[in-house]
Amino acid sequence: MVPVIAATGGSGRSTVANLLACGLALSGRTAVLDTGPRLSSPWPAWTNGQAVQGLSSLPSDRPLSRAMVHQAAAQKPGLAAETTWQVITDGREWHSAPLALPHDPAAWHQLAAIGDWQAVIADTSHPVAHDVLAARCEDRTGLTRGWCDLPFAIPVLCAAATASGVQALQQAVMAMHAEGLPLQRTVAVMVSTSDGRPPAVVRAGATMLAPRTFAVIPLPFDPSIRAHGLREPARLRSRTRQAAAALAAAVLAASHATWGEPLPQALRPRPLSSSVPAL
Template sequence: MGTAPVAVPHLPVGSRLLVPVLAATGGSGRTTVAHLLARGLAAIADTVLLDLSPRLASSWPTHLAARRATGLAALPPDQPLTRTAVRAACAVEDTGPHILSDSRAWHAPPLLNLPELPAAWYQLASIGGWQAVVADTPHPLAHDLLTARHTGERALTRDWYELPYAIPVLCAPATADGVHALIRATKTLDAEALPLARTVVALTGTTDGRLPASLRTALAGATDRTAAVVHIPHDPRIRAQGQSTAHPRPRTRHASTRLTDAVLSAAHRMWGRPMPLAPQPAALP
């Protein structure tokens, strides 16, 4: 007799898992991590990847150019939106996730002001009805938290953490500078009483080599209270072809699975299995 197939743990239809992908510095592999995670979650849930970067600072418009998606410019901020309109603005990958970006040509006038408030993006995802939301965020998290402490303003990082059912993913490159930036970031999160217990760390490889022992020790000390640490291997195909590569290395695909599992495990530890139903977001002022 054959072995019975293992059931894929799909998210409940009415749930909404939010995964903001954050970084303290540039060059952290944030966009690669967001893409791998969106691909992984798309196998078990209706998933959208939200591109929050300004158009000319983002790699997503080039990646989506051939898909002819209308993008964010088709969603007027001063008019009610429907689920059909929000979904129609997305590009849909063969691998499953919807991707919502500013898809206009590079030379189009910069008239689209993307909202900074995480609640606005959460509400957009709620209108779209997705179960899993991956947000590729451009702001430096440690800097915004420190600035907010001295100005009294709200920090975007804190707002992402405080949205319902959020499992933030913190990216850092596997270099000496990257590990030190990650240490500063986790110290900042801890000082601001943001929960490391539901923070997943994604350490992105820049070469095929291993970290020196001293850096591995420092990394372990900085992440011992986080939900998980997932190593994303260096993939020359992504470096050469960008996010559009259809055939990443097998170990990159395995890393996508590990990252997805780490996020889901953290969510189930926090809120149980199955995930609770998503709340209805209040109207924004």
């Protein structure tokens, strides 16, 4: 499970989740779960034209089967011609009533387990540092801890490669460190917003973050993403493809360093009682 998190909006979470899925799809069955509200998410547009209803087709009051989950997922092309991966988002028209999506990361983990994917990326929408501080002040479990505590979770922490982005990232890292969250298996991604060499403050921030996280991966600017989104990976620059591969490799390396190689068997949902009719 790979929760993609950030301290602020505009940090490139969805772009990172998309490229990470492209990279991980080369190693196994991969899916992305879109946990954000429909009208603030790019995923419906990136999957436009596919006849799937997505999250709205998964009933919350009945048991789910693997077939139901896969039928709700849209297909996306990977970096290689022969690879694909899946994404579950809200595929309805924009004017449809908003869905009541679950907040508990465990609910999304159960959906991932039913889908029986080998790698699942969760595109989250909550602000990390605010969530950690609010949870501490209110004496409750925050969303960030909920995602990080899931079985075999490798958090990916995103930030724009700007002065303000680095500052927000550093604050998020300090908040996560104060709460004892697993920075040692967290991968940080610096998302460039323009061509050229990153500013000195960004390079200094990456150097400072390197000892606290498992890895710091730079994601270069790609004009194709700005112009066309991520509907067509074939348009991506070679260095963007290399960064996606490096990000996937860092996530896999963090998981192997934490839990060994090969990875242990993933947890699965508890079997249904015989009193519940099979779907």
